[in-house]
Amino acid sequence: MHPILKLVAQRLALSFLLLLAASALIFAGTIILPGDVAQSILGQSATPEALANLREELGLNEPALSRYFSWLGNALQGDLGTALTNGRDIAESVGYRLKNTLFLAFWAAVVSVPLAIGLGLLAVRFRNRWPDKLISGVTLASISIPEFLIGYLLMYFVSVKLGWFPSVAMINDTMTLGQKLQAIALPVTVLTLVVLAHMMRMTRAAILNVMQSAYIETAELKGLSGLQVIYRHAFPNAIAPIVNVVMLNLAYLVVGVVVIEVVFVYPGMGQYLVDHVSKRDVPVVQACGLIFAAVYIGLNMVADIVSILANPRLRHPK
Amino acid sequence: MSDPLLKVRNLKIGATVYPPGEKPHDIEIVHGVDFDLAPGKVLGLIGESGAGKSTIGLASMAYGRGGVEITGGEVWVNGRDILKSGIRDVRSLRGGEVTYVSQSAAASFNPAKKIMDQVIEAAVEHGKFTKAQAEDRARALFAKLGLPDPDNIGKRYPHQVSGGQLQRCMTALALCPEPDLVVFDEPTTALDVTTQIDVLKAIKEAIRDTGVAALYITHDLAVVAQVSDDIMVLRMGDMVEYGPTDQIINAPQEEYTKALVSVRSIRHEEKQPSATPVLTAKKITARYKGTNFDVLHDVSVELHPGQTLAVVGESGSGKSTLARVITGLLPPSHGKIDFAGRSLSDALAGRSREDLRELQMIYQMADVAMNPRQTVGTIIGRPLEFYFGLKGAEKRARVVELLDKIEMGDGFIDRYPAELSGGQKQRVCIARALAAKPKLIICDEVTSALDPLVADGILKLLLDLQKVEDVAYLFITHDLATVRAIADSIAVMYQGKVVRYGPKSQVLSPPFDDYTDLLLSSVPEMKLGWLEEVIAHRKMESAGN
C-alpha cells in the first residue's frame, strides 16, 4: 500500500476513535457529577414520586456503562431519544434545525473564505505598510469583541437605525432562496466578521512562512516577476497550510453559530441547544453535543488529511 | 585586457539591526569595496562570518537579503550600472546574465516541484532556450557534473536525492541559462569532506568548460585557492587584501591574510601512552530506541591520562553517539566502559557523583550549551557549589581564577551569554568543565561552529590547559586539520565502526586503508593545484586496480 494511503487511513481511524471517546466524554459529563441528575432537573421542591418517575424515564437505575452503550447504539441508528421537556423525537427536531444551521454556516463560509484569503494575500503584498497595519488592527479589535456584541452592534446600527435588514432572522420552508438570504444577511455578516480576522491572520502567517523560504529567494534570483514567484513557487507550498487554516476556522464557525443563532433568534441547532441547556433537558444536550463534536472532529480531520496529501515528501517517497 | 564583465566601485551596503532592548536602527555592513572581474575569470571572496562576502555577492545581482539594502556605489555588469537599472532590466539580469548557487541546495529547491522544472525555469523564462533545448542542456550538465543517471534525475523531487547531488543540481540550475557570471555562495560548506571534493571538482570543470566567470564565496581559503584566479580578503565589510591567488597564498602582505593562511599550523608533539588508561571502552555496540540498526558496532578505544584521543569521521559515522554512550545518555546494548580504574554504570542514573564530576563535556554550539538566564558567574559557579560545596567569597574567588585560566577577566562574571562573542562563549563552557576538576573532558565538535582564527585560539587554550590540569580529552571532530593539531592518538570511524586506530604518527602514515586514504586525501590543502593532484592521483589508482 502506498505509504500516504496508510497515513490517511490511520488519520481516519484516529478520528473515529476520537469521536467515540468524545461521545463517552459527553455522556460522562452529564452523569458523573455531584448530586443527582433528576434532582437537579426538577429542583429541590420535587416530590419523591416525581423524582422516581424521572429516574425511571432516564434509566438512571441501570448501570452507567449499559446506559452509555444503549444510548450510543441508538444514536448510531439515528435514534437520539425523546426530549424530556416536550416528549418530541429529538432526531426529528435536530434534523430540521441542523439543516438551518448548515444553511447559515454554508453562506457564512461562502462569503468569508474568499474574502479572508484575498485580504490575507493583500496583507502579504503590502506587508508592514498601511493596508497590512489596518488589517492587523481590525483583527486585534475583532478578536477582542465577543460574537454576540458584534451581532447587537450591527443590529442596532444596520437594522434598527438604517432599517436595511430584519433584526431577527426567521426562516421557514415556504420562503424562496432570495427571501431566506435576505433574512440571514445580518447573521452571515456577523459570522463572517467573527472568522474573518482569524482566517486572515493565519493565511497571512502561512503565506509569509512560505515567502521566507530559501526557494523563494532562488525564484527571485531567477528573475521571475513577483506574481510568477507567488503563482509558481509560493502557491503550491502555501495551499496546504491555507486549506488547514480554512478548515480550522470553519470548525470555529460551528461554535460561533451557537451564539449568533441566539442573538438573531434563528431556528438552528445552537438555539435549540442553548434552550435545552437552560431547561436541563439532558437527552437533547447530549445529542446536540455529539453532533457539534462530530462536525468539529470531522473538519479537523479534513485539515490534517489535506496536509498529508499535499506534502511532497509523503506523496513521492524515496 | 578586455572590458571587465563585472565592475564594482565603492560599493556600500547597509542593514537594519534589531538589538535587544533597543530601537531597530541602520548600520553599514560593507564600507566601500572595489573590484573587477574579466569574462571567464574566477574571483574568490574570502572572510569570516560578518565580513560581508555573501552580501557583496548578492549585490552583483542587485539583490539585498532580508533587511539588507545597497546604499551607495556602482555595480556594472556588461557595461551598465545595474543599481540604476529598472526592475525589468534587473529581472532579465537575474537568472539570465548572472545566476546564483547557495550554500544549502536542500532549502533552495522548491520541495513541491521536480528538479528538471526548476533547473530549466530561468533559461526558458528569459527566452534563451525552448523547453526541449533547455532540458537537453540540463541533461548534458547533469552528466558533466557527474550526477548518476543524468537522463532521469531531473524527474525526481528534491528530497529524493542526496545533499551532495542536490548541490550539483543547483550548479546545473545556475549554468543552464548560459550566464556570463555565476555567484557561488559557500557551495560546499554544508558537505562532508569526501563529498566536497567531488562537488568542487565538478564545479571547477564546469566553470572551465563553459567559460563562465564566477564569484566564489567561502570562509575556507584552502578551498578557494583551488578554483579562483584572484582572491579578495574581506573583514568586517572592508577589503583587506586583493591580488592573484598565487600571491595571496604564497606571499600574503597583510597580517590578517597571513593569519588566515597559517591557520591550523599548530604543532603538537605526540605523547607516549602511560601504563594505565583513564578510559577504556570495550566492544561497544549501541542503537537508538525504536530503530533497528546499530549506530555503533563493536567499538573499542583507550585513552591515557593527560592525553587526547581524536575520534574522527563524517556525518553518520557514529562519533557523537560514542560520546553519548560514554556520558551515559545512551546505554549501550553490548560492551563495557572502565573509567579511572572503576567500571562505569551503563546508564546515567547509575553513576556516582564522583563519576559525573570526573567526566565533563563541552558542546559544539556554545550558545545553547549555556542557560541564557544565568550569568557567567552562575554558570561556572554551579559545579563548584554542586561538587565541592563552595559558597560566597570562596566560590567567587575560584570563578575568577577559572576566568583567568580561559584568558577572560573577572569583568565577565556578571555578564549573560548573549553578551559574549562566539569564542568567549566556548571559553566559558571550557571553564565550566574545568570547574569540576575532571579527569576527562569530552569535546564534541567544539571548534566547528567557530571562525578559523577563533577556533585556533580555542585549540591553543585547550592544549595549554591540558599541560597545566593534566586532563584527558576525547575530541570528536570531522576536521582532520584539528586532529593533526591536537591528537595523541586517533580513531577513524566510518559507518559505526572504528576502521583505523592507533597513535597519531601511525594513523596518519601509510599504508592506509581505503577509507582513511579517501578521507585524508579529501582535506583541502593550502596550496595551488592540490585539487588536480588529488584527482590525477585517484585516476591513476583506479586505473591501477
Add this chain to the structure above:
Amino acid sequence: MKNIPISAMIGLFFTGLYFAAAILAPLIAPYGMAEVVGDVWEPASSEHLLGTDNIGRDLLSRMIYGGRTTIFIATVATALSFITGSVFGLLAAVLGGWADQAMSRFVDLIMSIPSLIFALVVLSVMPVTIPVLILVMGLLDSTRVYRLARAVAVDINVMDYVEAAKLRGEGRGWVIFREILPNALSPLVAEMGLRFIFMVLFVSTLSFLGLGVQPPAADWGGIVKENKEGIVYGIGAALWPAVAIATLAISVNLVADWILNRTTSLKGGRG
C-alpha cells in the same frame, strides 16, 4: 522599563483602570447594584451617566459591579487554568514516556470538543454558581495552557544546557525550576494575557446565553442579556458592555503583545 511603546502604555493604563474600578466598585459606584432608582431605560442624564436599565436600575453602577464580577471570575479562572495547565505541561515534558502520553492524549480528547459546547453540556446538569463556572472554565481552558507549556518545555528540555545539568547530576527539581522554568516563563506570561481575554469573552458569552452569572447579580454578558430587547427599539443600553469588554480585551492584548515582543528580543531578536 524605559522604552515602553505608546500602545503598551495605553494598554497598561486601561487595564489598570478596569482593575481599579473592579476592586473599588462599592466606593465609586453611585448607586447600589440592584437598586431600582428610576424608570425603565431612561436616557443618559447628570444623575444617571449611562441612563437606566430594563427595570430602572442605574446602568453605570451595574456596569461597575458587573465589571467586578466579570474580572473576578476571569482572573480566578485564568489563575486556575494557568496553574493546572503549566504544572501538568512541564511535568509531561520532563517526565516523558507514558505519563506524557496519557496526559497529552487526554488533552487531545478534551480539545476535540469545542470548549463552549463542552461547557454547555456540563452546565446542563451542574448548578450554575460562580465556583462551578470558574472550575468549568478554568479546567477546560487549562488544556490550551498545557499544550503551550508542554511544547515550550519540550523545546527547552532538549537544549544542551539542560543536558549539561543532567550530566552534572542535578536533580529533577533543579532542572525544572532553575533551567526550564526561567526560560519558559516569558512565553507563558504573554499567553496569560490572551487566556485572560478569552476568559472574559467566555464568561460573558455564557452569561449572555443565560448560563453564567445568575440574576440579580450582574456581569457584563448578563447586562447585555437583560437589555437586549431594547436594541429593537433603538435603545443602546446593551451596547455599553460591548464597549467595556472590547476596551478591556484590547488593552490586555496590547500589554501581552508588548511582553511577547520584549521576550523575543531577549533571545536575540531577528538579528
